[in-house]
Amino acid sequence: DAKTTQPNSMESNEEEPVHLPCNHSTISGTDYIHWYRQLPSQGPEYVIHGLTSNVNNRMASLAIAEDRKSSTLILHRATLRDAAVYYCILRDVAGNTDKLIFGTGTRLQVFP
């Protein structure tokens, strides 16, 4: 399973944009980049995923480098509710599995 590297923690002020980086230098051509987050005392929840092109949804945007060796999750205006651990995960489309391999993630703190 390909690995990802994320900073252990990041901080932001409320209503500011947040850019959460992820390095995945060993990504294969069939790996999708997924992001999940885990709010305190809850199970993880899906945020966004992409393959090559940048992606947007109501929660966030995903910017993928041209060589796909890194990506950035963008929260456009952080709220206190966005304080969570964010996980960047690679999923092989050819693997016939739903298995998620979680790394240590980035703990995001949001200050009022």
Next chain:
Amino acid sequence: KAGVTQTPRYLIKTRGQQVTLSCSPISGHRSVSWYQQTPGQGLQFLFEYFSETQRNKGNFPGRFSGRQFSNSRSEMNVSTLELGDSALYLCASSSSIGTGQETQYFGPGTRLLVL
């Protein structure tokens, strides 16, 4: 649709006992996965079931087992409990056939404490 439900939410057992945890996936979802979360090891994959068949298994001892029923509900069992089995056990479901794109929907977890 109702989300993924897990029962019980909290459980206290003693060493040597066994425990069974239950997971009801979102209606229509046929894939169920289990994860263990501890402060030291983080989130680790236990196993994955699809249509009553185990599709994948993580690196856990044989004391950890699971099964899936025809209605897609799943149970996991841990026998001969050890102190290190204290953890949050999370269940996730998806509608998938394993293409790598499907969203996993997680339940709230069962917190197990082994004394």
